[in-house]
Amino acid sequence: MFPSVEIAGMVCPNNVFLAPLAGYTNYPFRELCRGLGAGLTFTEMVSCKGLAYGSEETKKLLYCGSESPKAAQIFGNDPDIMRAACESEALAPFDLIDINMGCPMPKIVRNGEGNALMENLPLAEKVIAACVKSGKRISVKFRTGVTEEKKTAAEFARLCEGAGACMITVHGRTREKIYAGAPDYAEIAAAKNAVRIPVIANGGIWSKKDAEKAIARTGADGVMIARAALYRPQVFSEFTGIEPPPVRELFLKQLKETRELYGERFACVFMRKMAAFYIKGKPCAAEYKRRLFSAETTEEVEALARVVFSE
Ligand SMILES: Cc1cc2nc3c(=O)[nH]c(=O)nc-3n(C[C@H](O)[C@H](O)[C@H](O)COP(=O)(O)O)c2cc1C
Helix, strand or coil: CCCCEEECCEEECCCEEECCCCCCCCHHHHHHHHHHCCCEEEEEEEEHHHHHCCCHHHHHCCCCCCCCCCEEEEECCCHHHHHHHHCCHHHCCCCEEEEEECCCCHHHHHCCCHHHHHHCHHHHHHHHHHHHHCCCEEEEEEEEECCCCCECHHHHHHHHHHHCCCEEEEEEEEHHHCCCCCCCHHHHHHHHHHCCCCEEEECCCCCHHHHHHHHHHHCCCEEEECHHHHHCHHHHHHHHCCCCCCHHHHHHHHHHHHHHHHCHHHHHHHHHHHHHHHCCCCCCHHHHHHHHHCCCCHHHHHHHHHHHCCC
16 A cells, blocks of 8 residues: 555655655654655745745755655745746755645735635646746645635646646645644545546544555545654654664654754754654653753753653
């Protein structure tokens, strides 16, 4: 059920992907998930305008290494700016560029970006077609629709394919639902039946069993995991049989790499958040969380992690 998958000539070792997660899927975290078995990983969404203005902060989100295949996600709504981003040096190392048409955040939607593009079909089509002209592999991640009353996954899937996308990911919730409730597998199945390009199902996958159910119900070519990876990146090892190292080892490696790449302050704040995810459900989690959030340096975070993850 989790075989390798080919996307316009790009071969992923399996069909279980790590989703783009704003604020989280930086390079060390993507590598951690890849090491545990993720078949493809995505950067967080990166602003095309930010790239056009040469923003250093935006470029930092695109740090990567020589691993392959790898994917980046972009957002925006100006076809020319988006094409220029796809042709930029910053995105050159990536094998696949995904366009975000699912983001429900008001500040993004108000700008006509992210999920707002599901309400502006002519512009969505132009954006995809312009990005495809860059010569890069282009995919689109979108939702089952905007409101519960009108779900449009199949129609939108056709639009993406027609404009030249080589893969789509359907998050099985509408914008109205944000991240709540069960994913609508029937709607993902409708999208799958509407196109020939690979379709990836996303939403509510917390285990191998959930992934099997999602594939069985939708006929999708693969799945994409988001929040489960934050709490338990070892979820990827369930698909590959890779024996996951102890959490302590994973955490300390991630901390070291994050500090080396993004500096002490970022690493301290970021790894406090990651530790809080990883300890969820552990006895004394609340007490450790309190202590973690008062840690001021990565050394302190590391010392606490050695105790918390000592099993
Ligand atoms: C903290 C957070 C950040 C996210 N950032 C992005 C993003 O940058 N791009 C994107 O397409 N989706 C983003 N998403 C949505 C996820 O990729 C995914 O579609 C959603 O969480 C549903 O999957 P899940 O039920 O497995 O969590 C984000 C979700 C969360 C919780």
